[in-house]
Amino acid sequence: MDKMWLSFYAMGFMAISMGLIYASRHKLKNRFLKVIFALVAYSLLIISFFAMVYLVFNGPTGGA
Numbered sequence: 494m495d496k497m498w499l500s501f502y503a504m505g506f507m508a509i510s511m512g513l514i515y516a517s518r519h520k521l522k523n524r525f526l527k528v529i530f531a532l533v534a535y536s537l538l539i540i541s542f543f544a545m546v547y548l549v550f551n552g553p554t555g556g557a
Contacts (some may be wrong), residue, residue, distance in 0.1 A: 496548055503544040509526070510534040 513534035517527045 494534055496551070503541040503548070506537040506541040506544075510537040513537070535547055 508516065511534075513530045517530040521527050521530065
């Protein structure tokens with residue numbers, strides 16, 4: 494069950510980072526906010542990447 498929740502969090506982080514990058518590139522005019530939004534988005538994307546790599550290479554647990 495823990496791996497399922499970790500995968501949900503990782504997918505949520507990816508969706509949030511997609512929205513933040515869109516806002517950073519197309520909606521915001523303030524340069525400082527653009528940089529902050531982009532840094533948060535890319536950090537969430539990196540966290541979700543490592544979570545997915547962990548989940549894929551850790552494999553199934555085999556428990557019932």
